[in-house]
Amino acid sequence: MTTSIKSRSSTAAPNFLIQFWQKQAPNILPPAIGILSFLVIWQLISMSGLSRIPGPLSLWTDDRTRTLLLYPFYDRGGLDKGLFWQTLASLIRVAQGYSLAAFVGISVGVIVGTNPLINKALDPIFQFLRMVAPLAWVPIALVALQQNQPAAIFVIFITSVWPILINTAEGVRQIPDDYNNVAKVLQLSRKEYYLNILFPSALPYIFTGLRIAIGLAWLAIIAAEIVMSGIVGIGFFIWDAYQQNYISEILLAVIYIGAVGLLLDRAIAYLQHLIVPAEQK
């Protein structure tokens, strides 16, 4: 008995690994090969001198980038900080602007969605403002708010509020008549209606808006920081590196930006998975 259990447990781990590999290989191998070939071609192109962009190996060979890569947490005061701090500063701005956008977007979206008259009045403005690029907002924000920090948050806000607002309004409009009829027959109070019918029903739409918005917000912060000189943030870090011609630093920062954007998107998707009931997806 004992031997058999032992033998089973001793073989279990490798068996599991093999099984996992057999199952996941089709999912892992193609992207891995894809990424690897992309890096190889890039390296070859930069080595052949066709482009001034350094190859991916320069991230390691270049001294400055190696330091940044190895010590993301260093802080020498002023603007000279590790990439972790730079990214964190940008993220905090995004969090502030995005939260504000979520709050305003959902509230106004509900009002617009429940009230056709207001919708008619405001929709042209929304559609118009939605089309204004984040960068175009920067000078307006700077003039209006005078300071870098609030201006950056405003740019985040104004960029990311539209998808949230428009999706929420659409979600509210799309509440099936049946649910509304149930609410009417039960004579639900406004609060009961919002909590029990409106929000649960519009939730999938709201989350779609939130997910689009987080991507836009992250795009916007980089753009905003590049223009607003003299602040800690990954965007200005890129701009600074460009001014001083540290090309491989830019590459490293771009990798950070991509990775963080991906993580943010996944995080919202996970939240959506947690909150929105299975029947509604």
Next chain:
Amino acid sequence: MGVLVSVENIEKTFPLVDGGQYIALKGIDLEIKKGEFVSLIGHSGCGKSTLLNMVAGLDLPTNGLVTLEGQRVKEPGPDRMVVFQNYSLLPWRTVRDNIALAVNAVMKDAPAPDRKALIEEHIDMVGLRPAANRYPGQLSGGMKQRVAIARALALRPKLLLLDEPFGALDALTRGNLQEQLMRICEENEISALMVTHDVDEAVLLSDRIVMLTNGPESKIGQILDVDIPRPRKRMEVVEHPSYYSLRSEIIYFLNQQKRIKKLRGKKTTAIARHGLEKVNLEIGFVPLTACAPIAVAQEKGFFAKHGLEEVSLVRETSWRGIVDGIAGKYLDAAQMPAGMPLWMTLGGDGAKPVPVVSGLTMTRNGNGITLDRRFYDQGVRSAEDFQKYLQQTRDRTHTLGMVHPSSLHNLLLRYWLAAYQIDPDRDVNLQTIPPAQMVVDLQGGTIDGYCVGEPWNLRAAIEGVGFTIATDLEIWDGHPGKVLGVREDWANAYPNTHIALVKALLEACRYCADENNELEIRQILAQRQYVSTNIDYIQLGNPNQAFCDVEQPMREYAHHLFFSQSANRPSRTEHLWIMTQLARWGHTPFPRNWMEILERICKVGVFSTAARELGLLDMKYNRIPIKLFDGTVFDPEDPITYLNELAIKQDFSIAEVVLDDDSRASVNLAA
């Protein structure tokens, strides 16, 4: 039972995209009593859901008003809880939470434990205990609908509104749920209004069935009372004698609505040609051997010969279809039982009198009274035997079928029964059944006998399910059978067409009477578009070979008389006799102005003109006085005395029958 909901003169219009208005419902009046289960049935788009929504308060009427216990309905409320067609459960809440949301929202004042008990009680009521914590997405359609019903009932509504509640379910689930709903409604004395398109469901569940006509301007076409006792069981209801007549009543109504819609769609104007005002005619008939002249006129081209080039025949399965078609003006002319023109003119339909005139008697004879073979086996051979048998079995109801109150079958059957001391309204139960359904009903045991035209007596005898106890020879040889009927206003508007029609049919009658054509006519009649039956059942003449009996078919038969010197002219005396009989049985009042009515109904002039133009100069009046088998002679000079002298009769009324000024004016004009 007090009135719970009252719908008064409701009208509902919807704006159209092009700026116009669509009148969905108009002039709807309905009352729902406490504890009553009422169904709304009609074709899709007839506004039945709209009506339900207005009672619910989800939609408001454009005009008129809905009251619940005297209070005007202005908004939806939990006292009129709705069970929606697609369940309308909230998918993010479990079964229990769905019910709880409703209970907690509506009964805020009740203490929490009471509410909880109520919720659990209703979960149990619909048998969903094991699924209480599941989400709607994990439930089958039937279970979802049970949750919706539980949610509605938990609120203790004064009126339960159901919008096609079982429409999306499979047959088995639907049946189970119907029984559950019925049980719950009976136990809790719930009043309900249900929208459905399922005829059987309506009959099973309802106390009353409200049938809506097709839109636009839908209104209540008819309301049926379902007299099947409760508690009902699905399997037992089917065996109740009323079940099939209710069912066929509804199906007839729905089919009629469909037809009206179709006819409305192709509504054409009169096409005038060859000096005739209208050559495109819709002529109604009922599949019987007696429809031979109409079938022959069409098949042998007599209509076309007389200029009526676009005649289409409309096959109605029952005489009611003919009545509705003529009254609703979508039939130009029709084959009618001899009493129908009078019956419609005197307002026998219950609605407004529709003056109908007749210019041709198309057939005589060809009828018989058939009884179930059971009576034969117990020794019933004659009317006297039947009367004795009925006296011995007073504890049982014997149902006899006839085709229409105004048909000679009804009048002759009643006369025959009354002559043998059987009161047709007390000793037996007479039921109106379409001719073609008689044999099936006799076989099925829902009726014990019938009086109907051929081929249905012969067929019962040949199939051995019944036997002919009396034929025309024993009742009234040569009685009028079917006549040609048209509306009086139609006859006044198209006088030449009327004459052409009579000419075509008279010639067809003569063709039918020629023995050489017999096989051909039988073949025509047996076709699908006419009687649609085995050619052996259709016999026109030759009394030597057609006999009806069970064991040894030996009975002389009075066959259809389609044509003779005196057969086809409309007879005032006969119509007067029919008038007395209709009054005798309370179908219509006896008109004090009977002379005027007869004058208007009997279009002798039309017939004479038609006969003359056909060169038939020897057509005569039938001068033989009307004398039936019992020897009573009818004196056309004094119909009221004759009526008073009849032993068995109902309390008849004598009244002045005023026909509307419209047609009167046109009559005066024509005169």
